[in-house]
Amino acid sequence: xxKISRRELLRRSATFGAAGLGLVVLGAGCGxxxxxxxxxxxxxxxxxxxTRSSLGYVANSPHGAQKNCTNCxxxxxxxxxxxxxxxxxxxxxxxxxxxxxxxxxx
Ligand code: SF4
Numbered sequence: 001x002x003k004i005s006r007r008e009l010l011r012r013s014a015t016f017g018a019a020g021l022g023l024v025v026l027g028a029g030c031g032x033x034x035x036x037x038x039x040x041x042x043x044x045x046x047x048x049x050x051t052r053s054s055l056g057y058v059a060n061s062p063h064g065a066q067k068n069c070t071n072c073x074x075x076x077x078x079x080x081x082x083x084x085x086x087x088x089x090x091x092x093x094x095x096x097x098x099x100x101x102x103x104x105x106x
Pocket of ligand 1: 102103
C-alpha cells in the first residue's frame with residue numbers, strides 16, 4: 001500500500017472537497033426549481049404498483065388539461081412542491097397525470 005504524506009493528504013482533501021462542493025451547488029441549481037418526482041414508486045408494494053398499472057396511470061394525460069388528475073374527483077392536491085394523492089391509485093400522483101378511472105370533480 002502506498003503511503004502519502006500529510007501535506008499530500010491535505011492537498012487531495014482540498015481538491016476533492018472543492019469538487020464535492022461544486023457538485024452540491026450544481027445539484028441544488030438543477031433540482032431546486034423542478035417539481036417533485038411523482039413517478040417514484042419505490043415505496044410501493046408490488047400489489048400497489050400493480051394496481052397503479054392496471055388502472056392505466058400515466059404521468060401525462062393524453063387528454064391534456066381537459067381530463068387530468070387535477071380535475072378528477074378522486075384527487076387531493078399536495079402542498080407546495082409535493083405530489084398529490086388519489087383515492088384509487090396508490091403512490092404519488094402528479095396533477096397532470098391521468099388514469100382510466102378519471103371522473104369529473106363533483
Ligand atoms: S382516479 Fe386516476 S385520474 Fe383520478 S386522480 Fe386518481 S389517478 Fe388521477
